[in-house]
Amino acid sequence: MYFNSRYQTLPSCLYHHQLPLPLKGAKAGHFNAVLAEQLQWSDEDKAQWVEICSGQKVFAEFEPLAMVYAGHQFGQWAGQLGDGRGLLIAQILDKNNQTIDLHLKGAGSTPYSRMGDGRAVLRSVIREYLAGHALNALGVASSNAVGFTSSTQGIQREKLEPGAMMLRTSDCHIRFGHFEWINQYQPDVLVEFTQKCIEWHYPECLQAKQPILAFAKKVIQRTAVMIAKWQLVGFAHGVMNTDNLNITGSTLDFGPYGFMERFRPNWINNHSDYQGRYTYQQQPSIGHWNLWMWLNNLISLCPIDYDKEQWKQDLSQCLEHYEPTFLEHYEHGLNQKMGLPSFHKDSFDCAMAFLRILQSEQLDYTQSFIRLQNKDYEALKDDCLDRRQFEAFLAQYESIREHQDIEELDAAMQLANPHYILRNHMAQKAIELAERDDFSEVDRLFKLLSQPYQKHSDLEQPEDLAPLPSDVPEVMVSCSS
Numbered sequence: 001m002y003f004n005s006r007y008q009t010l011p012s013c014l015y016h017h018q019l020p021l022p023l024k025g026a027k028a029g030h031f032n033a034v035l036a037e038q039l040q041w042s043d044e045d046k047a048q049w050v051e052i053c054s055g056q057k058v059f060a061e062f063e064p065l066a067m068v069y070a071g072h073q074f075g076q077w078a079g080q081l082g083d084g085r086g087l088l089i090a091q092i093l094d095k096n097n098q099t100i101d102l103h104l105k106g107a108g109s110t111p112y113s114r115m116g117d118g119r120a121v122l123r124s125v126i127r128e129y130l131a132g133h134a135l136n137a138l139g140v141a142s143s144n145a146v147g148f149t150s151s152t153q154g155i156q157r158e159k160l161e162p163g164a165m166m167l168r169t170s171d172c173h174i175r176f177g178h179f180e181w182i183n184q185y186q187p188d189v190l191v192e193f194t195q196k197c198i199e200w201h202y203p204e205c206l207q208a209k210q211p212i213l214a215f216a217k218k219v220i221q222r223t224a225v226m227i228a229k230w231q232l233v234g235f236a237h238g239v240m241n242t243d244n245l246n247i248t249g250s251t252l253d254f255g256p257y258g259f260m261e262r263f264r265p266n267w268i269n270n271h272s273d274y275q276g277r278y279t280y281q282q283q284p285s286i287g288h289w290n291l292w293m294w295l296n297n298l299i300s301l302c303p304i305d306y307d308k309e310q311w312k313q314d315l316s317q318c319l320e321h322y323e324p325t326f327l328e329h330y331e332h333g334l335n336q337k338m339g340l341p342s343f344h345k346d347s348f349d350c351a352m353a354f355l356r357i358l359q360s361e362q363l364d365y366t367q368s369f370i371r372l373q374n375k376d377y378e379a380l381k382d383d384c385l386d387r388r389q390f391e392a393f394l395a396q397y398e399s400i401r402e403h404q405d406i407e408e409l410d411a412a413m414q415l416a417n418p419h420y421i422l423r424n425h426m427a428q429k430a431i432e433l434a435e436r437d438d439f440s441e442v443d444r445l446f447k448l449l450s451q452p453y454q455k456h457s458d459l460e461q462p463e464d465l466a467p468l469p470s471d472v473p474e475v476m477v478s479c480s481s
């Protein structure tokens with residue numbers, strides 16, 4: 001590994017040094033060899049992956065630490081939070097010379113654990129491990145993981161579950177909530193902290209006339225693009241609190257996330273979110289709300305020679321780019337999924353008509369796009385109760401595609417429509433086997449989800465391609481992980 005240990009150059013109020021506390025009977029779960037290679041792990045590092053991913057080996061080059069941050073949770077100020085069960089154990093350079101954080105989740109309690117035990121259970125580790133991998137392979141910016149370990153140590157949740165640890169990778173663990181903590185508790189470090197964020201994550205902004213405004217615009221842009229991509233693949237994050245969004249717009253902190261199966265815009269996978277704040281269709285507006293909360297923390301950074309009111313206005317103007325950026329990416333991506341030309345005035349309307357059919361007929365989001373891609377219109381129509389609605393859609397769809405470069409549109413569709421997403425019941429089956437020390441299903445899903453835009457007839461099983469029948473109870477997913 002090539003270290004670039006930089007977080008500890010920040011003021012020491014922002015973290016607490018702490019060593020991982022290994023679990024009893026740590027054992028191999030799964031290892032992402034391709035990612036280890038990308039992260040320039042040596043053969044010796046790879047041979048020691050179980051020790052590294054279970055907190056038994058730490059590095060002389062980096063003293064592990066827990067970060068402090070704060071946040072708004074479900075719309076309410078939650079005060080001080082922080083890494084309550086994860087530690088930054090290294091910052092290393094990948095093959096592209098990008099600095100990547102290695103964060104060990106489930107490594108024991110820290111001063112920020114509050115009432116928690118500092119641990120993660122195998123169930124939630126597998127869910128996060130597979131989802132990070134799936135999103136990366138789908139082309140959505142996200143944390144990932146080099147590997148995870150299980151253990152013989154029981155951890156109490158609703159029931160006793162095996163404890164586990166996961167070595168998460170991310171280009172950034174700095175959350176909107178870091179700025180909220182600083183403003184509330186240690187405002188004197190805001191200037192230095194912001195400067196470091198820009199230097200590390202958006203160095204191109206240093207050249208701008210107003211680096212802070214340029215930085216804000218970039219964070220807003222990346223967040224809008226990330227959320228547009230979530231919507232396109234049908235991903236619902238589940239807990240979009242300000243402590244769970246980072247400043248590089250890469251997906252972080254999966255809790256009760258889910259991939260959409262039957263198309264229901266008001267769907268929520270998080271059974272602890274009683275008010276439905278974080279439903280699939282709310283994600284774009286919640287992204288906006290979170291960015292607004294974040295921008296407030298930059299008000300006090302008004303340069304000396306700048307009018308204070310003007311500064312506030314300029315900051316809030318940065319946010320005006322959010323919606324158009326989101327829409328541009330979402331509309332373009334949706335047209336691509338549909339095989340419709342973006343320049344045609346009726347394309348987006350036609351795509352919306354398709355989504356309305358999926359919604360009213362409760363059809364599977366992923367497989368319906370694959371059917372459209374395969375021109376399997378008969379199968380789609382057969383699934384509809386309201387066949388006339390489908391026929392009307394199809395007539396419009398075919399008339400827009402007439403006289404277009406169909407080959408080009410079809411080729412674009414294949415790059416935009418995954419065959420495979422991580423359905424809750426797929427993850428659940430892998431978890432149940434892993435709890436009996438059988439990681440073969442984790443491995444199968446890992447491989448299947450590595451190239452989701454390609455058909456893998458050798459790897460797939462029928463259950464990968466459809467939601468459970470509607471009378472089978474859904475897997476309950478809550479925040480207790």
Ligand code: AMP
Binds near residue numbers: 086113116
């Ligand atoms: P989350 O909603 O998973 O992002 O967690 C919110 C906060 O609670 C974060 O600061 C976590 O570190 C902390 N937390 C969650 N679970 C635990 C746990 N089992 N032990 C300690 N802290 C936890």
Ligand code: MG
Binds near residue numbers: 243
């Ligand atoms: Mg979190």
